[in-house]
Amino acid sequence: MPGPPGRPARRRVMAGARAPWAIMRAVPRVHQTVVVDVATAEDMLGPRTDLLDERPWAPGDDDGWDRDDPDLGWGDGWERTATFALARGPMSSYRRDVAARPAPDGRVEVDEVTRFRSALGFWGAWVALPVARALRRTTGRTRPRSPFWAPPDALDARSGTVLGLLLTLALVAGYLGTVMTQTITFAADEFGRGTTAQGGALAAVRIGTLGSLVLVALADRRGRRRLLLGSLVAAILATVAGAFAPSLEVLGVTQTLARGFTTAVTLLLAIVAAEEMPKGTRAYAISVMTMTGALGAGMAIWALPLADVGDGGWRILYLLPVLGLPVVARVRRTLPESLRFVRPHRSATVLRGHAGRLAAIGGAMFCASAFGAPSSQLLNDFLRDERGFSAARISLFTILTSTPAGLALVAGGRLADTRGRRHVVAVGVAGGALLASWGFTAHGWPLWAANLGGTMLGALAVPALGAYGPELFPTAARGKANGILQLLSVAGSALGLVVAGVAKDRWGQLSDGIFLLLPLGLLVAVLALTVFPETARRELEDINPEDDVVVGPDGVPTPAPPRPPAGSPPPGLP
Known part of the structure; x- marks a missing residue:
């Protein structure tokens, strides 16, 4: 029976050999037959722009898949058909065949087969099921919006x-x-x-x-x-x-x-x-x-x-x-x-013109590591000596408070790309530092909650802070700059461990050392909001104009002409 208006009625949904794990084969095959309204059917008969971008299939797109696959089951009565190839997306090969015919209730029956090979190789199997689920989605196909788990x-x-x-x-x-x-x-x-x-x-x-x-x-x-x-x-x-x-x-x-x-x-x-x-x-x-x-x-x-x-x-x-x-x-x-x-890019033997960026990001990494190293590496000693945790309880504590940080990492990466780096770094580092500090004074369930929240907030900032290092320096000095940033981070870790250890030996509690280092964690948020440039959704050549070059007749890269502001009309137009 057809479903209610505006909602597709599925008659058959198959993936490969009708088993969920079949989607993880080398060539996943997603086949569905649905009954939808006319507007939805028109969207399905056109190119999609959500998870990936499609274009109409052309004769030169033959990749070994039979256009007249008998498994499609298209006989008489299918009034419209369309085939699409991949315009842009993380697929090494892709094709979608779709056919439509009127349904008895005035809606439209659509039969669709999608085949794809992921370009992610081994890791493509890990996302094959959510990819197949997204490809079966019948609504929102023409919106340039990817699923929450996919790259922005x-x-x-x-x-x-x-x-x-x-x-x-x-x-x-x-x-x-x-x-x-x-x-x-x-x-x-x-x-x-x-x-x-x-x-x-x-x-x-x-x-x-x-x-x-x-x-x-x-x-x-x-x-x-x-x-x-x-x-x-x-x-x-x-x-x-x-x-x-x-x-x-x-x-x-x-x-x-x-x-x-x-x-x-x-x-x-x-x-x-x-x-x-x-x-x-x-x-x-x-x-x-x-x-x-x-x-x-x-x-x-x-x-x-x-x-x-x-x-x-x-x-x-x-x-x-x-x-x-x-x-x-x-x-x-x-x-x-x-x-x-x-x-082609200009050579650079020194970080000329980037000392301010190096100081800002390096200072932030030094401060973040100075607080983060003792609060994480000395946590087990704190739990055992000051809270009386057994080894098994420490293991359970670590698993329950650290595992959700994986979700926070992905969320932080997506937020940093869609909402901007600066605020994600500020909220993640400052919020994580405050909660982690509270955890070293708490007992019972507040101890568990503080460490869970602190770990997740800190994980939010990791992708954004990690992206700044490669983004803020030109190609010819990007490696050198990131090496220097790493040294500053290690130096911060060493300082934090020494300060926390001395404070515990003198006053008897690790929390005393953690609170001494807390201002350094909060300083990262101040630097992010006041000094850091915003690099989200900007090409590296826009961030580092010296990389935007043209090659002259002598083969030497020279600076390219300035780019017009975004939205400017092409030359020659008013």
Whole structure:
């Protein structure tokens, strides 16, 4: 029976072989037959502009799919048919066939088959079900509005492919950046070393960030792709070498090298994302890469029970990254060089004209890390020593208060792209700092609520603050600038940990040190609202005019003529 007016009545909805998991095949197929009103049918018979942009199918669009597929079941009586190809969207191939005929109740019966291959590669399977659900939607197809979980600006095939490859590399880097933190206590037990030696090894590993500055600066001259893949391979090999360490000092040396290479990988991932993604999707891309990196870090935690197989069981976790080498080899075959690096741009040996931006963003990252490092890294000690939590209760606390931050990351990336960076940074950092500080004075359920709220608000600001680093500096100095920002962030972390530790030793409570550092967290919000430029939905060449160049007859890039203001008529028109 047909549904009520204005609401489609579905007679048949199929996806692939009629099983939900069939959508996750290499070529998902979404087939539906609905009865809709005339206006909705007209929308379905036209190109859609919501999740992706379509155009009418042309003879040259043949990609091996049969236009007269007998599975469509179109016989006599179907009065109108249309076929559409992809104009813009994160698909490597796409086609939609639709047919319509009058229904007995004066409405229209529409039969539609959509086939697509995601450009995201492996990660396309993770979003295949919501993509299929969005493709079945019968209303709102002509509104330029993507679903809440999708990028604000539609990706094309290239940017979708690049994002999928970057997510894979972020997964490997996330594991590499976490393995020592999770295994240091087991290694110290085997080597007969105490807590002081563990702290010294963890502190020494931070020196590796100095090496990352050299690597990302070199990427400004040699290219992002080469340094990104080379650094990841070096980080894997240095981590694997740690499995054979005869002492805690040797393990620290191998991890110092691994940390430097891993930090360079993390910075270059953000730079490539900024240089490849559409202007309205840069923060969103950083948010999903951060989530994928957290998934990689979670894998190190999942593998931690292997450390209990024997005195040297922790070494297995240092051998597991060797599985990342074939992953890097596969990515190497398809990852292109950054679009902005290949494009002609002016050389820059110094950050001339960008000292103010570097000071503002660097100061904000220093302050954010000075507050964030002790409030997160010393949290477990606080829960155990000052609140009497057991190990199991600390684990439950961490899971319940940190897991929702993944949703906040994606929401923060989308808000930063659609509403602007400055306010998201200000609200996220200031609100998160205030709630986190309250948590160190609270007991019972307020302690749990404060940490949940603080973690989620802090996660909101991560994509926006992470996007500023690649956006605010020209192509020829983007790597160097982000290396300097990373050093300032690490310096802030070290200062915060020292201040919080000294304050606890002197006054007996960690909250005293946290409240000493709270003004630094609030200062980030002040800087964001008063000093930070707004970069959301702006091309990198608009943010950095020196990158907007033309190549003269001698092959030397020179500044392009000034761009007319947005909305100006073309030359020659009034």
